Amino acid sequence: MRLIFLGPPGAGKGTQAARIVEAHGIPQLSTGDMLRAAVAAGTPIGIKAKSVMDSGALVSDDIVIGIVAERIEHADAKKGFILDGFPRTLAQAEALDAMLASKGLKLDKVLELKVDQTKLVDRIVKRAEEARAAGQPVRKDDDPEVFKTRLEAYNRDTAVVAPYYAKRGQLTDIDGMQPIDAVTAAIEKALA
Incomplete structure (x- = not known):
């Protein structure tokens, strides 16, 4: 089962991906984690990524796709995987499809967690309060101003990815405002 989770920051992608990992025994692949592991x-590809990262530049789509291509060859990803937070752009979605096709693979499902963005800031503030109360570190992304910047970037760059997959008949919308x-x-x- 090869899945993509789409949705704005704070929509619950990480929470839901962890549950799918537990239920189906497939890994959740984070491009950030994969980049750090390859380096x-x-x-x-990790050596290439390191030189770009050391220069302070953003890692190119080619490098990110290379990291994903390398990672999905690992034994734990043979039954499938969840991409959470990737692809972030239309170019990445197209490159991902081409890379998978070159391996004779395709995505099984793209799930978009649909949420009321006006309520997301409240959700993020609550998440930070709950972490503090539990004595856990608060994610730096859970600062309301940082979060608003991330949400703007999502709406500008990533929101176009869902229509791409919808046109291909691969997108399923999930109401992300429901209880977990x-x-x-x-x-x-949706996966059944």
Whole structure:
């Protein structure tokens, strides 16, 4: 099962991906984690990424697709994987499709967590308060101003990815404003 989770920051992609990982035994692939792992492992693509990152520049789509291509060859991803927060742009979506096709693979489902963006800031503030109350570190993304900037970037750059997959008949919308367990149930129903 090869999945993509789309939705703005704070929509619950990470929470739901963790549940799918648990239920289906497929890894959640974060491009940031994969980049750091490739750099640490000194793989050819990791060496390329490190030189770009060391210069302070953003890693190119080619490098990110190369990292994903490398990662999905690992044994734990043979049954499938979840891409969370990737692709972020139309160019990345097209490059991902081309890379998967070159391996004889395709996506099984693209799930978009639909949320009321006006309520997301409240959700993020609540998440930060709950982390503090539990004695856990607060994610730097949970600062309301940082969050608003991330949300603007999502709406500007990433929101165009969902229509791309909708045109291909691969997109399923999930109401992300429901309670967490209801969202999980809706996702499982979409995957059945």
